[in-house]
């Protein structure tokens with residue numbers, strides 16, 4: 001469609017009248033509306049139960065391959081936030097005869113069950129709201145039909161409202177007003193995202209514009225979406241309330257009406273001949289000469305795959321020479337939406353600068369070079385793992401990333417409170433502290449796990465453990481960071497004479513030891529006491545006042561080092577279990593050998609605490625005694641096994657060996673037949689425990705033991721290499737609500753652990769495939785999923801910088817979300833945690849994998 005004639009206001013009644021015009025959008029087999037270049041989904045995606053509105057549910061529009069709109073449905077506020085309530089969605093009712101999709105959205109607390117019905121009409125769809133009972137009086141003026149658009153998709157574009165031109169703002173710049181809190185629709189669990197400083201009001205954004213026809217980006221065919229109605233439609237900017245807010249189109253439902261009470265004609269832009277340009281996936285860090293080099297082209301289903309592509313060598317004068325004509329190997333369709341073609345140029349080994357030319361697309365240039373993996377972990381070790389440190393001021397050149405935060409850590413969480421990140425405190429505290437009593441000694445070490453500013457047990461324990469393994473297996477002596485734990489100051493790119501790897505391990509043990517000594521164990525989370533603090537964005541230094549809470553003072557009153565402002569973090573302690581403590585032992589004991597050379601006191605302290613916990617909880621952690629007690633990290637078996645192994649490696653004390661050896665040997669003899677299937681998303685992270693332990697022990701044990709391990713390896717290899725065969729990329733692509741990059745990393749690293757000991761039993765390309773995928777050989781786009789690593793990399797992703805539309809270098813995003821028939825990893829909207837939140841415990845795993853790949857290509861290049 002060219003031009004805007006369809007939107008001439010005088011045609012409104014004609015359009016809304018029942019017409020015989022051909023309908024462009026067809027209801028497809030997957031139950032959504034489809035036309036060339038455009039999809040309209042109706043609750044194909046549902047709200048996430050754990051984190052509420054993740055901007056991935058309701059009526060949604062995918063246009064030219066990009067999801068532009070989401071959240072379409074009946075909502076109770078102008079610009080809903082993540083914790084605002086939504087209706088419980090009924091199963092979708094698909095009427096093939098009418099080509100309609102219908103759901104009901106139940107707000108049971110309000111006895112309000114509107115129905116949303118969508119059916120094709122002309123070049124768009126009708127979106128109808130049906131009511132069996134009139135809108136309840138307390139929802140009149142609140143219940144409305146909303147549709148949300150991702151703001152960043154529309155930066156630099158305009159909109160028309162009843163023909164008048166307006167600019168879509170890059171940042172919120174319109175008006176809000178305060179209403180008394182008595183009018184507010186309560187959020188889930190009675191949360192409050194707005195801190196009214198005790199005034200008893202809440203914030204309501206006012207419309208940017210109101211009319212009967214609003215067209216977003218009429219000037220841009222790929223982005224143009226129009227809505228018209230006999231009812232008034234307003235456009236709002238949700239970013240007045242929350243940085244992840246959306247542009248919202250909204251019409252209020254009328255009072256005292258039943259039947260079809262509201263109708264929109266929604267017209268996306270369809271393109272009869274649109275073909276998505278090929279997405280040529282390849283490694284943005286390039287390739288080492290001897291490794292396999294296979295690019296994967298993702299093609300529109302309407303494209304006819306070219307028979308050949310070309311590898312171009314780029315000369316110093318900018319000219320291109322054809323290095324190889326590549327025969328395209330058609331792989332076929334994967335995941336409904338696209339076709340795939342593989343382009344193998346493995347035999348090109350000459351170092352230099354290259355690009356791939358296929359299907360009318362020339363990729364950006366990339367190197368072939370022997371050293372491509374050598375430095376790719378530096379941003380993660382030098383920057384990501386440092387910027388995410390808690391309790392530290394972190395400087396880089398002229399910039400202070402953040403100040404020394406949470407120095408008022410922390411208060412004993414009272415019984416029966418819940419935290420906003422899925423944690424709850426039950427009715428026992430398991431500590432000697434009174435509710436809200438300050439627990440001393442905790443303002444040291446640890447990392448923000450990502451997105452928010454809490455210290456999660458799994459994050460701090462696993463990060464410390466994996467950092468210890470990096471030192472054990474690779475011993476990187478790199479020193480490019482000053483880390484001073486006495487003054488709690490870190491300076492990036494400043495050497496201080498001590499390997500950064502060791503200093504980072506110590507940053508973990510300082511927090512773990514502090515928790516063990518002051519709480520008694522590592523608490524499930526040290527987190528924010530309320531929603532206002534939980535959704536904090538900005539420098540963590542400003543999250544609390546740094547003064548210990550004193551309930552005898554008035555709110556905001558300060559006396560000495562105490563204040564009456566209840567902003568101190570809570571220590572959640574009710575999920576303690578003796579078997580859970582075994583992971584505390586693993587991390588502390590694994591850290592000991594790395595620390596003892598540089599920080600002997602911290603090393604001894606770590607080992608002493610590990611032994612103390614072992615002696616104290618050994619009996620109670622016996623799974624025969626405590627069935628609830630599966631280890632935090634492994635899916636089953638005796639949770640004490642790994643703790644015993646680490647204690648033995650640290651001390652050489654036979655009593656630990658005498659404990660674990662029969663367990664490991666008996667499991668080895670069972671063979672890994674019970675290996676978990678790794679497309680569960682956990683199978684890679686949790687390989688069969690017997691072999692994980694056996695591989696770790698292998699170098700220390702006698703030949704009889706080693707022979708038994710060797711005999712078990714082929715079955716293990718068959719298991720860990722079986723994922724990825726269903727797709728052209730050769731790695732497991734998983735993750736419907738949290739994308740699977742962490743699993744890709746651990747699967748590849750497990751392959752390395754086997755190759756390191758048994759190079760004749762596994763193809764090392766399985767290891768390299770993991771990083772190739774991460775670095776850009778993946779669906780949707782070909783950006784490197786490791787921020788700042790590679791030629792073209794993610795522009796937005798977040799650790800503790802969620803609202804900045806930026807990155808912290810060296811972070812690894814979760815990656816590609818896999819929905820019913822599409823993939824997504826938005827690079828202009830950082831707030832999808834399942835796509836763009838860089839978790840801290842992925843960082844050391846990625847570093848390990850880089851070091852492993854560097855070792856492998858050095859080996860391959862010598863063959």
Ligand SMILES: [Ca+2]
Pocket residue numbers: 421449450452453454456
């Ligand atoms: Ca968290």
Ligand SMILES: [Ca+2]
Pocket residue numbers: 479480481482483495496497498499500503
């Ligand atoms: Ca250093």
Ligand SMILES: [Ca+2]
Pocket residue numbers: 408544545546547548549563565566567568
């Ligand atoms: Ca405080």
